[in-house]
Amino acid sequence: MSRFKYSVGPWNVHEGADAYGPATRETIPFEEKIKSFKQMGFDAIQFHDDDAVPDMNNMTQDEIIGEAKKVKALLDKYDLKAEFVAPRLWMDKHTIDGGFTSNSKEDREFAMWRAFRSIDIANALGCDKIVLWLAREGTICYESKSPVQTTKWLIEAINRMLEYDKKIKIMIETKPNEPVDRSVCPTLGHAMAISSATIDPSRVGGLLESAHAMLAGLDPASEIGFAMAMGKLWGVHLNDQNGMKFDQDKSFGVENLRTAFNQMKVLMENGFGKNGEYIGLDVKVMRTQKQDGSYKHLENSLKIAKMLEEKIMKFDYEFQKKCVEERDYETLEMYVMELLMKG
Numbered sequence: 001m002s003r004f005k006y007s008v009g010p011w012n013v014h015e016g017a018d019a020y021g022p023a024t025r026e027t028i029p030f031e032e033k034i035k036s037f038k039q040m041g042f043d044a045i046q047f048h049d050d051d052a053v054p055d056m057n058n059m060t061q062d063e064i065i066g067e068a069k070k071v072k073a074l075l076d077k078y079d080l081k082a083e084f085v086a087p088r089l090w091m092d093k094h095t096i097d098g099g100f101t102s103n104s105k106e107d108r109e110f111a112m113w114r115a116f117r118s119i120d121i122a123n124a125l126g127c128d129k130i131v132l133w134l135a136r137e138g139t140i141c142y143e144s145k146s147p148v149q150t151t152k153w154l155i156e157a158i159n160r161m162l163e164y165d166k167k168i169k170i171m172i173e174t175k176p177n178e179p180v181d182r183s184v185c186p187t188l189g190h191a192m193a194i195s196s197a198t199i200d201p202s203r204v205g206g207l208l209e210s211a212h213a214m215l216a217g218l219d220p221a222s223e224i225g226f227a228m229a230m231g232k233l234w235g236v237h238l239n240d241q242n243g244m245k246f247d248q249d250k251s252f253g254v255e256n257l258r259t260a261f262n263q264m265k266v267l268m269e270n271g272f273g274k275n276g277e278y279i280g281l282d283v284k285v286m287r288t289q290k291q292d293g294s295y296k297h298l299e300n301s302l303k304i305a306k307m308l309e310e311k312i313m314k315f316d317y318e319f320q321k322k323c324v325e326e327r328d329y330e331t332l333e334m335y336v337m338e339l340l341m342k343g
Contacts, residue, residue, distance in 0.1 A: 002306050003268065007083040007278035008037050009046035013294050016287040025291050034078055036295055041302060044081040044278050047071075048088040049118040052125065056117060057092070064117050068124035075125070082125035083278050084171065084235065087114040090135035090179065098136045100157035101150040101184055108153065112160060119165045129234065130161065131207055133173040138180035150184050151194075159199045170204045171234050175212040178247055187216055188227045195232065207235035209282060210263065211249060214241040214256075221262035228270045236272075237282035238263060238305065249284040252301040253308065261340060264308040265315070279305065311339055 010033050016024035034045060050056055053067040075082060089099035089111050097103055099111030118130055137154060139145045158170055172194060176186035185191055188206045195204035206227045213220035227233035240250040240260065253260035267279070285297040316335070323332035 002041075002309060004273050004279045004305075004309070005043040005277075006041065006302060006305070007044035007046050007280045008042045008298060009048075009280075009282065010034070010051050011048070012281070012283060012285075012298060014284065016285075016289070018287060021287070024287055025289070025294060028294060031074060034074065034080060037298075038078045038080055040295065040299060042080070042298075044083040045075065046083050046131075046280055046282075047085045047121070047125065049085055049114060049121055050088050052085065052121050053117075056114075061117065061120060065120050065124050068121040072125050082122070082127040083280065084127055084129040084131045085118045085122040085125065086131035086133055086173075087111070087118040089114060090133075095136055097144075098138070098150075098180075100134075101137045101145065101153045103145065108157075112157060115157065115161050116164050119161065119168050122168065123165070128167055129169050129171055131171045131173050131235070132158075133175065134183060134185050135175075136180055137185065138177075138183040140181045142182065147184070154184055155194060155197050158194070158204060162198060162200050162203055168203070169234065171207040172204070173207040173209060173212070173235075173237070174216075175209070175247070176216040178215070187213075187218065188223050188232075192227070192230055192232055205232040205234040207237065207280075208233065209237035210239050210252070210259075211241035211247050215244055215247060217244060219259065219262075221259060221266050224263060225266045225270070228266070228272070233272065234277060235280060236263075236267070236277075237280045238301070239281070239283045249282060251283050251297045251304070252281060253304040254300070257340060258336065260304065261308050261311065261336070264305065265312050268309065268312050281305070315339065 010030060013028055013033050015027055052071045053064050056064050089095045094107045094110040100108060102108050122130060161170060172185060172191040174185055174187050174191050176183055185194055188208055191206040195201045198204050208223050208227060210220040213223045224233060238252045240252055240255040241248050242255050281301045283297045283301050285294060320332060
C-alpha cells in the first residue's frame, strides 16, 4: 500500500512529435486516457486550462465554466480528482514574447485573462491550486527586457490572481531555461522570494520538477528539502534527466537512481502528502515507442516510485546515526548502494 497519492497529466500520453520530427503514434481520446490512468493506480489528474476546455479563447466565461463542469462529471465517473490547473501561456500567438512579462501590455492582459479563466476552471473542477510554469517569462535577448521590471510584472500578475479569488493557491513551477534563455524565476529559491513579495505569501508556494532542478545544476532532493523547510513545497513532478541538456522528462529513476531514492526519502521523512499533496509523475514516453506502449513510461515510473518507497521503509536509521556519529560516510554511502542494488 503506497503512502502517497499520485497524479498525472493527459499530456504525458502523447503522439511523439518533437522539434525534429512528426508524430509517431495516434491520438488517444481524453476519456480513454483518464480511464487508463485510474486503472494504473493514479489518484488525480493535472490540467492545463485548455486540457479541460479546448478552444477556450473563443468562449465566454460562462461557456468555459460550463465545459469545465462536464470534465468534472467525467472525473467523478472514474473517481478521480483534479490536482491543479495551469494556464498554457507558451503556445499562444499572444505570448511570443512572454505572457505576464511581455513587453506588450495587450499581451500581458491576455495572460491575465487566461489566468483568471484557469481559476474559474479550477473552481469548476473542485481544486484550489493554480500552477504557473513560467515557460516564456524571461528573455532570449538580454537587452530586450529589464530583469527588475519583469520581476515586478510577475509579482503584479500573481497579486491580481490572489485578489481574483481569495481561496486559490499559486504554485510556481521553476525552470532555469528552455524555451527562454534566461528565466525570471529559475529555481525554488527564486520562487520563495517571489512568494514573500506578494500580497499573501501564505497562498504562494512552489512545485519542484526533478529535471528542471538538474537543468539548473542543482540536486532535486535538496531543492525539495529547501522548499519543505520553508513550508512551501505544495507539489512535485518526478522524472529524470541525462545531464544538463534539453528537458527530457525521462521515466523516474532510470538515469539517476540514487537521486530518485533521495527525492522519495526526503518526501517520506518530512510528511509530504499529509495536507493532501500529490506526487506528480511528469514523464514522456520515448518517441520510438509503438502505439500499444503509450502508457509504459507511466507504468514504469509508478512502479519505480513505489519500489523506492519500499526501500526507504527498510532504511536502517540507527545504522545511519551510528555512521554519522563516527563520521564514517564511506560506510554509509556503501550501505545506501547495497540497499538499492539488493533484490
